[in-house]
Amino acid sequence: MLNITSRTPRLIFEEDVTRFLLTHPEYVKTLERAVWQEELNQSNQNYYGWEWHDVGTMGSKLVRLVTNDIAEINFKSNRTTLYFLANREVIRKAVEKFKAKQRELQFKIDINDIVDQAKKGIKKG
Numbered sequence: 001m002l003n004i005t006s007r008t009p010r011l012i013f014e015e016d017v018t019r020f021l022l023t024h025p026e027y028v029k030t031l032e033r034a035v036w037q038e039e040l041n042q043s044n045q046n047y048y049g050w051e052w053h054d055v056g057t058m059g060s061k062l063v064r065l066v067t068n069d070i071a072e073i074n075f076k077s078n079r080t081t082l083y084f085l086a087n088r089e090v091i092r093k094a095v096e097k098f099k100a101k102q103r104e105l106q107f108k109i110d111i112n113d114i115v116d117q118a119k120k121g122i123k124k125g
Contacts, residue, residue: 001075002084004038004047009087012069017094020068025102027065028095030057034071034085035092049074049082 021028033055041047052059059081065071066083070091075082085091 001048001082003045004041004049004084005043005045007074007084009089010069010072012086012090014090014094014097016068017070017091018098020070021094021098024064025098027057027061028098030055030061030065031070031085031091031095034083035088035095038085038088049084051080051082 017031021031034050037050037054052062055062062071062081062083066073069086071083071085073081074084
């Protein structure tokens, strides 16, 4: 079992995380909370990972993060499972980019709605 200061981040690509988030956007908050947990405990030599309740996601859903190589199990017992992100920095960047794209898409949708409403108003008038 590794603590947060002794582990080496795994190789993971930002594009893979982004692709995962495109198909599973419900994991954005989970990953944000996991990043926050790991950063909060970055210098704590007795920190061995976060649990399901730290990120607000049931363990059965965390399995998807593990099988997609986004998170890894650091310790497992009958009572608890402790996780680490595969590579916190890469995952943080991917989440930030994903959220920026989502905002951009929402902005485009809002602009299109405004244009459509303006066109309807012009046709009526």
